[in-house]
Amino acid sequence: MGQSLQKLTPGNEEKKAKEIGAIAEGCYDKYFADDGRNGTKEWSSADFYHALCETIGEINKKLGSSTQFRVPNTETLNRVFVRHYKGKGKGNPLTKEEFEKILRDVMVETGFSGTGAKDIFFYIFGVPATALFFKQRFLPRAIPNELFIPAVTSATVFVLAKLNKI
Incomplete structure (x- = not known):
């Protein structure tokens, strides 16, 4: 999962890309993986936004002070979500590939800050x-x-x- 995010990290790219990939997979498992209800959990936009912001916060915490990704605004998040989410309905959970694409596009569109x-x-x-x-x-x-x-x-x-x- 971190291979697509490799371009975004300065410094030791392979190490940071692996860290980002591990964090993204952990957050996917924490927020989006099947919780025993066969993917029937209904996600509001606020729930999805919260989970994605938590993921970006974890990535920023793990990367340290060199690069900080910005938290997206709701318009950017909704546009990227609609572009990549294929389930579009109840009972269709978000896949890891869709989550990776959404996370990557959000990070690219919102940019990063830091010196x-x-x-x-x-x-x-x-x-x-x-x-x-x-x-x-x-x-x-x-x-x-x-x-x-x-x-x-x-x-x-x-x-x-x-x-x-x-």
Whole structure:
């Protein structure tokens, strides 16, 4: 289940994706698995919203402070739920695949906060742009831009990788 969420996590992707997958499966089993009544539990939108927010809260708690997923608003949640839920009626429980798709789309649509993701985007795009600005200002013909920009970007990514930022 965590393989589809792997793109969302910075840092050690495989470890965090496994953690997210384990948390998502645990929350699915806790809130949506068959409770002995053959899936006859009727879910209101408030119940579903509460269960999904609890899942996102557990993921945020487990991931720590580097990346925090935002809690979705009701319009986003309803739109994603209608798009992925195939049961559409009494006696048709939510499957793990549907829950995974709903959780993934909610996380992608609502985004994430925290300094971890913002820092990565800032460094990967900001450092090469700033270096290009200074190069153009002081040494415009020393190194061609076709070589300079990829070199600075690669160096930035290398430093971020060594510092365990990505």
